[in-house]
Amino acid sequence: MANPSTTQDEYIARYGPHVSDTPVSGWTADMVPDELVKTHCCFCGMQCGIQLAVKDNKVVGFEPWEEFPFNEGRLCPKGVKRYMQTHHPDRLTDPLIRTENGFRKATWDEALSLVVSRIKDIQARKGNNAFAMMSGVSLSNEKSYLVGKFARLALRTANLDYNGRFCMVSAGGGNKKAFGIDRTANSWEDIPKAKVIFLSGTNVSECFPTLTHYIWQARDNGAQLIVVDPRVTPIARTAEYHLAVRPGTDSALNQALLHELVRNDWIDHKFVTENCKGWEELKESVRECTPEWAGAICGVEPALIRRVAEVWGTAPTSFLMHARGIEQHTKGVENVLGLINLVLATGRIGREGCGYGTITGQGNGQGGREHGHKCDQLPGNRDIENPEHRAHICKVWGITDDELPHKGKTAVEIFEAIHEGEIAGLINICCNPLVSHPDTNYVREAVGKMEFFCVIDFFMSETARYADVILPGSLHEEEEGTSTTAEARVVRIRAAVTPPANARTDTEILLEIARRLDAEDKFTYADNRAIFEELRAASKGGTADYAGITWERIEKEMGVFWPCPEIGHPGTRRLFENGRSYHPDGKFHLHPTPYRPSFEVPDAEYPLYYTTGRSVYHYLSGTQTRRIKFLVEKCPGPVCEMHPMLAEKLGFKERQIVTLETRRGSITVPLRVTEGIRPDTVFVPYHWAERLAANQLTVRALDPISKMPEFKVAACRVRAANKEEADRLRAEWKTLIQEAS
């Protein structure tokens, strides 16, 4: 049974997170590195270029990489301090097997034998699909591709999904519906050329700091900025127009904006009739959606909605971006489509300065989601249920159609199936569901019911504490490969060093398990480049076509934009330049997105909106960034943001410890009183685990299309913490910033 066999404090004491802030070389002013390795930051979809300073197979520092065109040396604090993770004292360097009392070190052979025997045992008893795999898109393209193939051909399971289910799937779903392709329509180069920038549900300044430069450049060139966000984020502060909507009401706003566009005839009629499908139906759907109607739902001034519609409607050029703020909803796909409608109605796409895109959050969120560790997808962004797509992949993989599993369960559904006993075993790589999954208490229960749980990770993530076997894997800077940035630029990830001590690369681990699962013949790769070569062939002809991309080209051209179907192809920076979508009919598909309420809205018992998000100092579940002292000192733990009006009404003061409750659970955190949030909404960042997990409170309700959980809206109430809760929080707060002994 996958339950921790010692206390959480004991796990922290032995495996961290501890904070560390000294380079492995110490502070030595006389050191000259052997090499500056040109690679990319592992944190977030921008994949900023960075040079890692390496000496004696150790990453000892960094140097900005000013020649890399996207970020020209610019970095966020995570990128700057990122190198401190490589030789962190918490690194796992031996396989661990759970005992009665925590973990013991094991040899690779013992650990792998155990993993393989348990896989075989469970699958023999309960069927192949009873053993599942969870993955993540901080993995390189090569590893993502390998995971997809590994799960289907070595584990022979349909139940493979990934943490992008918590991140980009709504955007992907919406983009595929509207455009037939899942990619930002433009490279970021178009942002500074746009005269209106529309940011919906994206805290660019904290989640993608280096992208801010492009938006500021646009404003230098006279662009106006529209931001939709319940909070005054740093990017929203100086925006010309900030629509601080109630969480979960974006689709009403989008409809009202479209209503105003129609009413004032700010429509590109030629484009919507000739290049789009479904305009009349869409137009009809917003007939009643006045700014007054939307203002009441969204809690913003109708006049402001009108003004924003005018700015958008009359803009000569524009760039619209969105992110998790509108995507992590039970209406995620609808929100995305609603925004795409605004872009298509004005026909501002596919030309210079006219752009649209989702801002992918995870390191390789773009590339990772294209090559097959999604439950419904095959490499090249192919559909696992499409016979032609299946046939192509079967040919590349040298298998017959019946050897290729069909569509499996999505991430939340996998944990629900585990909870139900339908799935009994799981391999988890690059994912920390005990932080990132909604309703973490439910996930903990589910994990506890598993027969066998194997985690591949470089640190003891909070999820790994529940594992039966932990296999020490590799970091971003320890394997050669590629990743694809949020603007669809395929970039080279370089192995600066080898994994420390007894740790192995993720690739080696997966290949070895595949060999022991008798699938060696499908996994004969000389090296990671061979995996990429196979990926090229597998993606050929798909929408995400990498066939013309080679490692050499990437290095020479500082990245290549897919689709790139052949070697001579220059890559595609801007989509739709020919006015055609990637649907077979070549049209852009418009979809009405009528407003409907979120799954759970405030009521008398739980009267406040609860919403979650990120801090600039942490990346996703925090497994890496919660170990870097500079970042932890800036942001040690979760705090609840609350407007002073609400705080006054509730009798709370700054720094007071409060307890937030929803129908799923509660969290005790300090209060930060700030005018930068709606008075009816509270906000908690989600990077922490166990009792500090913001996701203890979120709902497991899913978007019907993308199966994205609703992280952004829940109904909650807040009360003063009692003494016991406050004491516990203070004690836990101390453990967040303790150094390794």
Place this chain on the structure above:
Amino acid sequence: MSSPFKEFFIDFQRCIGCDACAAACSECNTHRGEPMIHVDKTDPGHSPQTTPMVCMHCKEPACALSCPADAIKIDENGIVHSSLKPRCIACRNCELACPFGVPKISENIQQMQKCDMCFDRTNAGKKPMCATVCPTGALFYGTLDEIRALRPQSKPINRWRFGRQTVETRVWVMVPTDVDEMVVDWPELMAGAEGPVDLAMKLKERFQLEGIMDPENHEPLPESLGSETTTSPGEAEFL
């Protein structure tokens, strides 16, 4: 031989408070994990605005002129350096005299340390670390021609006024094109003055507050705030 040094520009409004500058600055081996750049919230609780502050390298630096030990030197490139270690007596005069609040006394090593525009890098023709990594261009290192081309809506100036005192600096601050002097006043500290207001926040009607919309239907605060929500101040627990 032409000087390898270029101009440094700062635009506080572009700052997003990410601390990348401070993180990068702290990597320097001469100050080992301690950043020399300051990033402050200008008005915590009221505005998310943040202010990055590097040494402005005054033409007549109050720090150097108030140093009793003659420990702060200005070089031929106009760079005001950290105090000379043998001379500095860590008296804090520089820290208290600098109008920009830049120098920091490290009691530990009995020395004033401050931003020296990454002298080791700029002297070798490189950019200072903070201006290289700054993800927003709030800190920029280049030529006057470059900045004018890049930011046509702004103007670099290097004249400041603090109350009655005019200060000229080597570092430029970006302001609207009709401003010639960066006036730092402190009206909120005048007797009877109102508290500070972030104009960037004030200018927009961010939230639907009472009175703005029909209060019948659109109360910004829920009527009920849930059970057992109130607490008497005496019982409150603080971090």
Place this chain on the structure above:
Amino acid sequence: MSVSSMVQHFVRQLHWGAVRNALVASVLLAVAIVVGSRNLHDFDAALAGYTFATLFATFGIVYRYSVWLTKPATRRFWRRGWQMCFSPALWRGLRSPRILAGAVLSRLVIQDFVWRRGAWRWMGHMLIAGGCVLAAAITFPLVFGWIHFEQGAMGPDATYIVWFFGFPVHELPLEGIPSWFVFHGLIVASFLVIPGVMIAMYRRMTDHGAVAVQRFSRDLMPLILLFSVALSGLLLWISYEFLEGYFYSVLAQFHAFTVIGTLISLPFGKLFHIFQRPATLGVAYYKSPLAGHEQLACPVTGEAFAPALQTDDLNETLREMEFDFTAEGNEAPTWNEVSPKGRRMLIGRAHSRAREGRFS
């Protein structure tokens, strides 16, 4: 510029009060030499060059120190330091001597702050400082004729008699560890200074930060001088002890050359910090919690940030330097009464106002 106008310029630049102080000091030292050497009876004429160099150095050091003290910041600091040192209030509970003793120990003797800059740096600095102090303590009294040795008892238990300032003060056995140290003190000093200089030099050659900001005349020259003094002194000893005086006279001249050079450079170069550094003791009086100064609270952050005494003194200094950081309209505090952090916050707000809340 002609030579005469250069001279005129130089003379105009002279600070005559400082010249007076320097002359007085040099004359006093000369008198002390004459008296201490019993009317030059004990004075070794071969060391006259050293004596004149020392007199020159004394003139220079006192001149520079005097000029330094005329700087408003320094003068105010100097006066305030002594004032607090002798303040009756601070003598209650013997706080003043406790502050002073603590400061002398930490800042001058142990120099723990250098240790915190780096263990090797501390080692190097302590070796150089220890060696120089030892060498100075031996050399100057010998050169001035204040100390000399005369033969005491003869025979198996032979002794030396130590004469100081014309009086016999001690009798030392000729053989034995104490007398070995007495006669080889300078050798010991060179064994301290040479490794110390090498440590410092190594750092200056390899530390990227130091390499970037160091200047030859300011940072490397003093090390080279000290090294040559110590090395030539050591070679002198080797020459007469082991090589029967081989090359001795050339070495002696070289040694004299380096020592005189170092002495003459004292008022100008980095080594002047030896005389400036004790001012750090005055700082202790500002800062020590024992002094119990009232702290000034920042009107922006609300936090206490400096002793009001120091900000008042600083305001006086700044006014003397013709800075005027007072607010227009006198109801507000002057800029210096806002903490450094508060200043930065207000600058950010002021810039937002200058931008009228807009981005550009």
